[in-house]
Amino acid sequence: DQQVKQNSPSLSVQEGRISILNCDYTNSMFDYFLWYKKYPAEGPTFLISISSIKDKNEDGRFTVFLNKSAKHLSLHIVPSQPGDSAVYFCAARSFYGGSQGNLIFGKGTKLSVKP
Amino acid sequence: NAGVTQTPKFQVLKTGQSMTLQCAQDMNHNSMYWYRQDPGMGLRLIYYSASEGTTDKGEVPNGYNVSRLNKREFSLRLESAAPSQTSVYFCASRAAGGGQPQHFGDGTRLSIL
Numbered sequence: 271d272q273q274v275k276q277n278s279p280s281l282s283v284q285e286g287r288i289s290i291l292n293c294d295y296t297n298s299m300f301d302y303f304l305w306y307k308k309y310p311a312e313g314p315t316f317l318i319s320i321s322s323i324k325d326k327n328e329d330g331r332f333t334v335f336l337n338k339s340a341k342h343l344s345l346h347i348v349p350s351q352p353g354d355s356a357v358y359f360c361a362a363r364s365f366y367g368g369s370q371g372n373l374i375f376g377k378g379t380k381l382s383v384k385p
Numbered sequence: 386n387a388g389v390t391q392t393p394k395f396q397v398l399k400t401g402q403s404m405t406l407q408c409a410q411d412m413n414h415n416s417m418y419w420y421r422q423d424p425g426m427g428l429r430l431i432y433y434s435a436s437e438g439t440t441d442k443g444e445v446p447n448g449y450n451v452s453r454l455n456k457r458e459f460s461l462r463l464e465s466a467a468p469s470q471t472s473v474y475f476c477a478s479r480a481a482g483g484g485q486p487q488h489f490g491d492g493t494r495l496s497i498l
Contacts, residue, residue: 274427304486313389313475313489314428321484359427372418372443373487375427 273297274362276376283383289347291379293360296341300362304373305334305345308357317358318345350383357381387411389490391476397496398466406461406493408476416479417459418443418487419451421472428475434459466497 275294283289293303301322306314320327320334320343327334333346347354360376392407410417415436420428420443430443434453448470450462459478463470473494477487 279425302484306489311491313477313491316486316488319484319486372430372433373428375429377425377427 272376274360274374274376276358276360276379278379279377280380280382283350283381285352285383285385286349289345289350289354289381289383291345291347291358291360291381293343293345293376294341295343295362297362297364297374298338298341299364301365302363303334303336303343304361304363305332306359306361306375307354308359308378314359347381350381352383352385355381355383389476389478389488391474391490391493393493394491395494397498398463399498400467402466402497404463404466404495406463406474406476406495407458408460408490409458410476410478410488411457412478412480412488413456414478414480414488415456416481416487417453418477418479419449419459419461420475420477421445421470422475422492423472431461431474463495468497471495471497 304319305317308314318332336343357378357380359378361373365371389410418433419431429445432451434440437456452460473492475492477489479487
């Protein structure tokens with residue numbers, strides 16, 4: 271039973287347009303949600319996070335939206351650039367049920383931004 | 386500014402061999418983690434150490450042991466490697482504090498024949 275789901279394995283977007291990456295979760299006790307970006311042969315790099323008490327967090331071209339009633343979050347990248355081409359992982363954190371605040375990751379979405 | 390350093394970067398083992406993956410962080414972080422990533426999968430937690438002197442099992446601990454040698458170093462040991470342990474292994478660390486993210490090393494690519 272996946273607690274964090276990224277249902278789109280891949281996404282292709284034209285340079286300059288908006289990229290929207292989606293993530294669904296099942297555990298209402300998650301208190302923080304994070305997005306990581308991963309290039310081939312490198313480790314994941316932290317991109318942006320959002321607390322469960324907020325519904326939006328923005329950092330430059332990156333905005334994360336959280337819809338708690340739908341248990342859904344999305345990452346918007348505007349405008350998309352070829353250097354954004356990478357695998358994006360959604361992750362969620364909970365301190366309940368003995369999870370000690372560890373992260374649970376989705377399977378990732380591969381974003382390709384075409385020039 | 387090394388961050389999280391993992392050694393080695395690549396390794397090929399034969400079934401039954403043992404191996405220790407090394408991880409060191411220079412950010413004075415309290416918590417450290419070991420993950421594995423398999424094709425088409427997210428990162429799955431093997432073991433973690435919330436602070437120096439403590440270690441706990443994650444989601445997939447079978448076949449692995451860990452040692453938190455000091456605050457900087459957290460090693461992962463495969464006592465008797467199996468082909469199912471072929472994977473990319475990532476180490477991460479995190480500072481104390483509510484919203485602090487984990488910071489990852491570049492991984493160790495391990496193949497077991």
